[in-house]
Every structure is written in structure tokens, then in C-alpha cells.
Amino acid sequence: MKRLTGCTLAILLLLASWTSAALAEQGFILLASTIGPIDAGIVSVLEDAFEKDTNIRVRHVGAGTGAALKIAQKGSIDLVMVHAKSLEEKFVADGYGTERIPFMYNDYVIVGPADDPAAIRGTKTATEALKKIAAKGAPFISRGDKSGTHVAETELWAKAEMKPTGPWYRVFEKGSEGNKATLAYTNTEKGYTFIDRATYLSLKKEISLRILVEGDEALLNRISLIPVSQQKFPKINAQDSATFVKWLSAPDKGQKIVNEFGKDVYGAQLFFPDSKEWKARAAK
Incomplete structure (x- = not known):
């Protein structure tokens, strides 16, 4: 049996408690995110703004992209935010995720x-x-x-x-x-x-x-969103995840926050919008 590291065990215990809450109510999304955007602070800012707009709570666990995708393969996560194209494509091809959705880049x-x-x-x-x-x-x-x-x-x-x-x-x-x-x-x-x-x-x-x-x-470092497949894991919250993805991709919602994040604190833009909706508006 593979030994769990302290970090992995802590994540799994946290997920267990959150999954119980998620199954008990709608309006609760579990996100596994690569660590960089969490450390930068943008993930919490996006979660708080989304909850304010929709009353849907998002809670996240941070892990490297490979680890985040492995966590999602257990069916305990609704959505992932990751940045390794080859791993993402395999995750989708293996049926764990529905599609790779461009979100932002740095x-x-x-x-x-x-x-x-x-x-x-x-x-x-x-x-x-x-x-x-x-x-x-x-x-x-x-x-x-x-x-x-x-x-x-x-x-x-x-x-x-x-x-x-x-x-x-x-x-x-x-x-x-x-x-x-x-x-x-x-x-x-x-x-x-x-x-x-x-x-x-x-x-x-x-x-x-x-x-x-x-x-x-x-x-260039492109960051994608991948909804976890409800066909694979019927109990995941696909409906609210879709709402979150739509909000994150919207030029006047999530993409606006991405475009402005970091300028006031660091004097420079940390991330850049990359959604199809943002690009479509910019092309007009």
C-alpha cells in the first residue's frame, strides 16, 4: 500500500469534510487548483467575488497540477484549475474531465x-x-x-x-x-x-x-479550467461548476478581475485574461 505524505493526507481529510458538506447541499463547489495562483492570492479573490454574485460557495485545495488531477480522479473534486497541457489532455482523454477551457495566462x-x-x-x-x-x-x-x-x-x-x-x-x-x-x-x-x-x-x-x-x-504559462465529468462521477456538482466556469470566463466578471489583479499591490499585472469570451470581445 502506498504511504501517504503528510500533505496528501491533510488534503484528503479536508476533502472528506468538504465533500460531506457538498453532498448535503447545492451551492457548494470543490476546486483543486495549482498552487501558483493560490499563492498569488487570485483564487481567493475570485471565489469571494463569485460567492458575492451568486451565493454559491467555492472552496479549494492547492496542489501541483499532477497531484491536483490525481485528486480529481477520485471523484471528490468538481473542477480543476491547472497548467500542464499534456497532463490536461490525458485527463480529458481518459474520461475524467469534460474539456480544457482557456482561462488565463502569465x-x-x-x-x-x-x-x-x-x-x-x-x-x-x-x-x-x-x-x-x-x-x-x-x-x-x-x-x-x-x-x-x-x-x-x-x-x-x-x-x-x-x-x-x-x-x-x-x-x-x-x-x-x-x-x-x-x-x-x-x-x-x-x-x-x-x-x-x-x-x-x-x-x-x-x-x-x-x-x-x-x-x-x-x-508562456497557460492556465486552464477542466470540469470533472459527471458521467464518471454522478455525485459531483456539475451544475454549479458550469455556473462558475461561465462566470470566470465572462469579460465583465472573472476575466475583469484577472485583468486587474496585482496592479495595486505589485505595480504590475500578474495574470492575463485568456477566455474565448474575452478574446471575442477584444476582437470587436
Whole structure:
């Protein structure tokens, strides 16, 4: 029998209590979200605004994308918010989710020490930067937890036609705690890492690392919504989940919040609207 980690056990216990409440009443949605948007604060803001508009409560658990999808495969979640296309497509293809719905995006950056020992600052492509880090043998910290961020990182190494190995490439043993924990650890190790911009901005004043590579198309980080299949799990709250998805996708509701989030606190936009409805309005 596979041993549960403390974090996994805590999530399952929390889900058990919430699932009981959800089954007892309508107007209650369970969301499994990738950790980055939770850490940034946007998930709670969206949940609160939605409840105010509709009287439908949303409660979330945070996990890396791989873990979030595994939780949803148990039928104890109504909706997932994730960011790893290959894992999402498999989740839908296997019948656990109904469809991938574009929601929002931000971007990844490569950060490192201000003195930049691998000399990657201003490198035009992220793959070129990774090659320089590897050639120098500079410390690189990976989440290593099959989260969306880790999947995106490994895909980038593959594009660079490299398989990182050696003492310079370090897997953070607490990577499953999320990007904030990984970034803070990288800072103490004076290393490089691959991280989303929102996490960096949220910790910018507390760390000495700098953004060294950005703007490459390969660094875009698209976040999707996937309703869990009611055909697979008849007891999930598909009706209220559909209402939430529609609200999140609406240009004057969820997408407006996404578009404005972070500007007042960080002086920069953390996420960008990506729904079909938002794009349709922008195209007019």
C-alpha cells in the first residue's frame, strides 16, 4: 500500500469534510487548483467575488497540477484549475474531465543571482540560457514534483536537447510545497530556477535573485479550467461548476478581475485574461 505524505493526507481529510458538506447541499463547489495562483492570492479573490454574485460557495485545495488531477480522479473534486497541457489532455482523454477551457495566462522566467555566474542575462531564448547554466555547472533548483511548473521545465530542457544531470542540478525535496517555497530555497542556495513571474513578484522584496531571462514565447504559462465529468462521477456538482466556469470566463466578471489583479499591490499585472469570451470581445 502506498504511504501517504503528510500533505496528501491533510488534503484528503479536508476533502472528506468538504465533500460531506457538498453532498448535503447545492451551492457548494470543490476546486483543486495549482498552487501558483493560490499563492498569488487570485483564487481567493475570485471565489469571494463569485460567492458575492451568486451565493454559491467555492472552496479549494492547492496542489501541483499532477497531484491536483490525481485528486480529481477520485471523484471528490468538481473542477480543476491547472497548467500542464499534456497532463490536461490525458485527463480529458481518459474520461475524467469534460474539456480544457482557456482561462488565463502569465509567463515563466528564469531567475538567478545578481552577479549571474552562468552569464545568461539577456539571453534571447530560454533554451540557450539552460545550456549556459549546464555548461557552467551553476546550481539549478528544480521543483521535481511533476507539477505544472516542473512539467514545463522538463519540456524546456527537452527543447534544449538536454537531460540535466549532475550535482549542479538539484531537485528541491520540498518542491511539492509550491513555487514560493522553491524560489525561497533557490535564493538561499544562490542558484538559478525556472519560476512563474507572479511568484517572483510576490517575493521580490524578500529575495536577492533577479529575473535574467524573459519574453521567450516558450515561457508562456497557460492556465486552464477542466470540469470533472459527471458521467464518471454522478455525485459531483456539475451544475454549479458550469455556473462558475461561465462566470470566470465572462469579460465583465472573472476575466475583469484577472485583468486587474496585482496592479495595486505589485505595480504590475500578474495574470492575463485568456477566455474565448474575452478574446471575442477584444476582437470587436
